[in-house]
Amino acid sequence: MSEIKLELDILRYDPEKDQEPYFQSYPVSCQEDWMVLDAINHVKDHVDTTISYRWSCHMAVCGSCGMVIDGEPKLACKAPVREYANRKIKVEPLANFPIERDLVVVQDDFMEKLKRVKPYIIRKEEKSIEEGEYKQSPAELMKYKQYTLCINCLCCYAACPQYALIPEFIGPAALSMAHRYNQDSRDQGLAERHKVVSTPEGVWECSFDGDCSDACPKHVDPASALQQLKIATTVQWYQELIGMGGK
Amino acid sequence: MIMAYVRPVSRYGWYLKRRSYTVHMLQEITSFFIAIFALILLWGIAAVAGGPESYQAFLTSLTSPGMVLLLWVLTIVMFYHAYAWFSVTPKAMVIQKGEDFVPGGAIAGAHYGIWAVLTLVVLFLAGVF
Numbered sequence A: 001m002s003e004i005k006l007e008l009d010i011l012r013y014d015p016e017k018d019q020e021p022y023f024q025s026y027p028v029s030c031q032e033d034w035m036v037l038d039a040i041n042h043v044k045d046h047v048d049t050t051i052s053y054r055w056s057c058h059m060a061v062c063g064s065c066g067m068v069i070d071g072e073p074k075l076a077c078k079a080p081v082r083e084y085a086n087r088k089i090k091v092e093p094l095a096n097f098p099i100e101r102d103l104v105v106v107q108d109d110f111m112e113k114l115k116r117v118k119p120y121i122i123r124k125e126e127k128s129i130e131e132g133e134y135k136q137s138p139a140e141l142m143k144y145k146q147y148t149l150c151i152n153c154l155c156c157y158a159a160c161p162q163y164a165l166i167p168e169f170i171g172p173a174a175l176s177m178a179h180r181y182n183q184d185s186r187d188q189g190l191a192e193r194h195k196v197v198s199t200p201e202g203v204w205e206c207s208f209d210g211d212c213s214d215a216c217p218k219h220v221d222p223a224s225a226l227q228q229l230k231i232a233t234t235v236q237w238y239q240e241l242i243g244m245g246g247k
Numbered sequence B: 001m002i003m004a005y006v007r008p009v010s011r012y013g014w015y016l017k018r019r020s021y022t023v024h025m026l027q028e029i030t031s032f033f034i035a036i037f038a039l040i041l042l043w044g045i046a047a048v049a050g051g052p053e054s055y056q057a058f059l060t061s062l063t064s065p066g067m068v069l070l071l072w073v074l075t076i077v078m079f080y081h082a083y084a085w086f087s088v089t090p091k092a093m094v095i096q097k098g099e100d101f102v103p104g105g106a107i108a109g110a111h112y113g114i115w116a117v118l119t120l121v122v123l124f125l126a127g128v129f
Helices: A036-046 A108-116 A138-142 A145-149 A155-159 A161-165 A172-182 A190-197 A211-215 A222-241 B019-049 B052-062 B065-092 B104-125
Strands: A003-012 A022-031 A066-069 A072-075 A087-092 A099-101
Touching: A003 A036, A022 A036, A036 A087, A066 A155, A072 A155, A072 A211, A108 A172, A145 A172, A155 A172, A155 A211, A172 A190, A172 A222, A190 A222, A211 A222, A211 B019, A222 B065, B019 B052, B019 B065, B052 B065, B065 B104
Parallel strands: A003 A087
Antiparallel strands: A003 A022, A066 A072, A066 A087
């Protein structure tokens, strides 16, 4: 297997020593089938053990290794080194989040926002066990299935220009999750979620730039979810205006 | 206490950092051109309401070289505006049929079709054919 030369310019930041982040360069000889995560792991194992970053599954499932690679938010485990062969690339922590250390960002803001949109099934009244299960047809499942693929890697937040400018914006992944549950035939929490979704920092901060969908490594389409939410909240507003309740 | 580092965000020029941001801002800016065209249209309606003479004066003023140039620019920008927004209509207009979704190309294509039909209707009402 042929080797690929790569120079990783990794953004370093140690909160106990550094006033601000700086780039540190690491030349790496990579195997052809490596991902950028493998290259970073190689540096960590053989060159500099002090580098901090998150990773776990190495198969684009856990969403831990989101970072900005060569200017694009990506999962490091899904970014083949052959795409950057014989080049010097910058590896930075996800944009728009505070840096905790090196490539690790503080995710508290997203966690708080995710909680706010109530990402779980809300029932006005639970069925008793005797009444049986909540049945759902394949067509009803398809309404929201793509949104269940979100792995909370936060690449969409790093790509979103609105979240960069207006940190109060609830943002693509959390709002997509609100849409996912609104679309679920078993759910009855639309009105409750819309109290959060239709606020100024909710869907109306979205300028429909579409970078969130382009950045998503799981091919979820947050931009579509947010536009659909804009329509749904508008319809609900009119329904309330004429005295008709929503879901 | 360990302090996280918050990277500064510039409120100016951020849209030049990524090509997609720049394209998006260009699409947003086309709205100003649409607004200018809407004002010209309103001016025309006001001229119609003012009687034949004011309408004739309005038509004459549209033929000045500066105005012709402006109308050409507005037309080109409006085509781009329509293209940009028709292209993203499938994201807002998700139509499900059974377990499948109507392809995005069909939804955007329908918008172009309706646009063409409406244009023909307007031209017909204007007596072009």
